[in-house]
Amino acid sequence: MDIKVSEQVAKWYKEELALENEKNVRFFPRYGGVGGRIAGFSLGIKAEAPKNETASTTVEGIHFFVEESDDWYFEGANLSVSYDESKKEPKIEYPETD
Numbered sequence: 001m002d003i004k005v006s007e008q009v010a011k012w013y014k015e016e017l018a019l020e021n022e023k024n025v026r027f028f029p030r031y032g033g034v035g036g037r038i039a040g041f042s043l044g045i046k047a048e049a050p051k052n053e054t055a056s057t058t059v060e061g062i063h064f065f066v067e068e069s070d071d072w073y074f075e076g077a078n079l080s081v082s083y084d085e086s087k088k089e090p091k092i093e094y095p096e097t098d
Helices: 007-016 068-074
Strands: 003-005 024-031 041-046 053-059 062-067 079-084 089-093
Touching (some): 003 062, 062 068
Antiparallel strands (some): 053 062
């Protein structure tokens, strides 16, 4: 699994989450919401340090990661987070792994 986060969306997260001291952002499956990879779930985010990460990337000084315990949600897919100019928010996609 690969994680791709655009520079523009990293800046957006930095501002929206007021990331001053915390430089880590965890992506995780949460029950409920819309637009998730698996019906009934959506992608959550939380500013916290990794414990046992399975995939990560660092953009704009922010370490984005997924914990090994959440790997089931991304099975067979990568995570791509770009910035949607029209909605002024992150756009989350799950391209298939190579």
